[in-house]
Amino acid sequence: MAEPALRAHAVVKRFGGVSALDGVSIAIDAGECVALVGESGSGKSTLLRAFLGLTPIDGGAVFVGGQDVTAVDPVRLRRGIGYVPQDGGLLPHWTVARNAALVPWLAGAATPEAAATAALDLVGMPLATFGARWPRELSGGQRQRVAFARALAARPAVLLLDEPFGALDAITRSDLQAMFATLRRQTGVTTLLVTHDLHEARRLADRVAVLCAGRVEQIATPAMLVSSPATPYVASLIARAGLAGGVA
Amino acid sequence: MIGGRSIRTPFIAGLVGLASLLAAWPAAAQEAARPPIVIGSKPFAESYLLAEVFAQLLESRGIAVTRKAGLGATEVAFPALVAGAIDVFPEYSGTGLLVILKAPRVGDRAAVFDRVSREMARRYDIRWLPPLGFENTYAMSVRTEMAERLGLRTLSDAARHGASLKAGFTADFIGLPDGLPGLRSTYGLAPAEVHALAPAVKYQAIAAGSVDLIDAYSTDGLLERYPLTVLEDDRHVFPPYDAAAMLRGVVARERPEVVATLTLLSGRIDVTRMRRWNARVEVEGVAVAAVAREALVDLGLVETGAAGATVATPRASLSLVADLWSRRAAIAAMSARHLWLTSVSMLAAIVFGVALGLALSRSRAAEGVTRAVGVLQTVPGIALLAFMLPFLGIGVWPSLVALFLYSLYPIVRGTVTGVRQADRQAVDAATALGMTPRQVLWFVRLPLAMPVLMAGIRTAAVTNVGTATLAAFVGGGGLGDPIVAGLALADTRMILSGAIPAALLAALVDVALAGVQRWLTPVPLR
Secondary structure: OOOOOEEEEEEEEEEOOEEEEEEEEEEEOOOOEEEEEOOOOOOHHHHHHHHOOOOOOOEEEEEEOOEEHHHOOHHHHHHOEEEEOOOOOOOOOOOHHHHHOHHHHHOOOOOHHHHHHHHHHHOOOOHHHHOOOOHHHOOHHHHHHHHHHHHHOOOOOEEEEEOOOOOOOHHHHHHHHHHHHHHHHHHOOEEEEEEOOHHHHHHHOOEEEEEEOOEEEEEEOHHHHHHOOOOHHHHHHHHHOOOOOOOO | OOOOOOOOOHHHHHHHHHHHHHHOOOOOOOOOOOOOEEEEOOOOHHHHHHHHHHHHHHHHOOOOEEEEOOOOOHHHHHHHHHOOOOOEEEEEHHHHHHHHOOOOOOOOHHHHHHHHHHHHHHHHOEEEOOOOOOEOOEEEEEEHHHHHHHOOOEHHHHHHOHHHOEEEEOHHHHHOOOOHHHHHHHHOOOOOEEEEOOHHHHHHHHHOOOOOEEEEEOOOOOOOOOOEEEOEOOOOOOOOOEEEEEEEHHHHHHOHHHHHHHHOOOOOOOHHHHHHHHHHHHOOOOOHHHHHHHHHHHOOOOOOOHHHHOOOOOHHHOOHHHHHHHOHHHHHHHHHHHHHHHHHHHHHHHHHHHHHHHHHHOOOOHHHHHHHHHHHHHOOHHHHHHHHHHHHOOOHHHHHHHHHHHHHHHHHHHHHHHHHHOOHHHHHHHHHOOOOHHHHHHHHHHHHHHHHHHHHHHHHHHHHHHHHHHHHHHOOOOOHHHHHHHHHHOOHHHHHHHHHHHHHHHHHHHHHHHHHHHHHOOHHHO
16 A cells, blocks of 8 residues: 555644644545644644644654655755645745745756746736736735645645635635636645635545544545534534535 | 845945955054154143144154044043053143042142152053143132122132032033032032033033033133133142143153153143133134144244244134135045944944844844843943953044944844844745745845844944044044044034034935845835
8 A cells, every 4th residue: 555645643742731733643645635624723733734844743753755754854845845824925025926936946946937837827827917026916815826836836746735715705715716626636736725614625625634622533525524423523513514414 | 037136145245345444444654663652632622732732842853643632531541541552641630649540639739749640650650741830720610790799709608608509510520529529528519500511611601690600620711701700729629730741651761752852841831821822722713733833832842933923813714614615635534534434333233233133033032132232332432432441442443343332232123123023924934835944034034124124224324423423532533533622622613524524424324225225125125
């Protein structure tokens, strides 16, 4: 059996006396999209940052492409991973073109501009039109599209998304979710999507992992999750999202 | 467009600039065999004048001299003498006794001089030449009209009316043991109000009636210009203040011709002469060098040459603009020196301050260290210079170090604040996408910090131009020279000839840095 693209094994992370992650294990296969769902403070962003080597863990291990994150150079690790935070995190003093070319440029690519051009086309922000703009000259949705282009420009094997649609209005969010679904079909990139929105998880993910207080409650396909919640917490989450009773 | 240069390597440019500026260090003329005798003075008219008399007399006998006029105060001038930064300056026996030796007053005029010259030779290897002949002691003065109305003749009389007197004293008189504290303890004189006044304004203040009692000096040229009555020190609280040349012992031994030449002045200058010469400078506005020349001719120590024959015209006959224009070469040279002091100290402060700020920005010690740097700014200039004197002497080095220290705080504060406030999401994303910490600093934090950082640098630079006038206190040159001398000589024009170019320089530096800021600040942040 092939090694999963992303794997967490019994991960423990404490902040002071509070356990943010309390023995989390999860495996994501190559090409798969897994949504990590939970409320604020459930530990989902902490796990995502552990995969990036941004948050040192107190127990267990995280693997990216079969390699223990603590055993590799974190800078090289991160350059191989695409990352999109909630607010985009574009560099405000760099143009759209330069932002999109960031990772290929860091990696020393021969033609970072070419990579940026391709990635910007993928997200519907052609370089000819938007390349010279500053981030502040874009709408929130456009900024998120550029953030996706930046994350994808170096053709990473893995994409880590931290509430990438969380700050957008409903219409823009729907547009960007559609864009993401399309580009995932085109690239087949392995994705870990952190979200608090069960609808979004159901729409975009192959499997959903529900996290509560640093523990995994259930990992299942969206259909399985809705039809047979493993714990009362998962059931209540589904009920609150209005997904109970097999609706749609 | 997608190049690697986000900051246009200002530090490299700064270092290169610093190196070239240091290479242009103004070198003192070095005569290996016979170094020039360095003559110092303190910043008041009589001290300038006596130092200039010393200088011209030595020059007339073929002895090379260097002038370091207007050194901060006794606390600067005396350590400079002991350290060998200057060779000779005019001093007073009473000051030597109270300020330098910190001894209680003893006996009469001769006894004090004897005690001071013996103690200084023993403790500091400093040689006092025989006194010049006059005393310059405190002449506590009231308006003659008031003296007659209240029947004031002595300080004891004044003490009886103390509760109704407003006093205007120079700052050091208020603190010196034989000053106000001495008046209080000996006479019980307790003025209703005590105002600290600059020497230049105290006569105007008493003439206008703003104050009733001032600490004039017995040789002040202005003393006879106003209707004032000097109160007798009937309980002898003031020690004798015999004027004399004070010389480094090693110079006295190795250059006997210097001692012989300066001793020509001993016993030759009485109080009337000195007061008249001071009046030429302070009241009539004649240049110090011209009055020194007149004095030496008057004493028959130099020939009545072409220069001596024509009585120097007071500058006051020219309009201010014409006066400044006539001295444009000197003003340009002082401005260049001023700009040089500011540039070198600022470059060093920027390189060090930004580096320190960057180092501190990720440290918990940032607040404490930044505050400590801020405390440096509260140290008065004279105190800082006096403290550094044993290590750095006088001249450009202590000036540069003082300016460097005074410029650090706004730069460190600006750097720490700017870097810490830099867009957290951008910094986080840049790290998560694989920038090294150094790349995050160079390509993200620093460019984003630039507006705040540059605000700190501009504040420091404009302040630096103003503060650089304190270089005059330690012979560092620059536009402080005419300001300090002008304040001492009550010469408004001389003050303006330093203050106006300094103000223009400050504005110019700010405009130039605004351009640099625009160039360094990323477009969307402008």
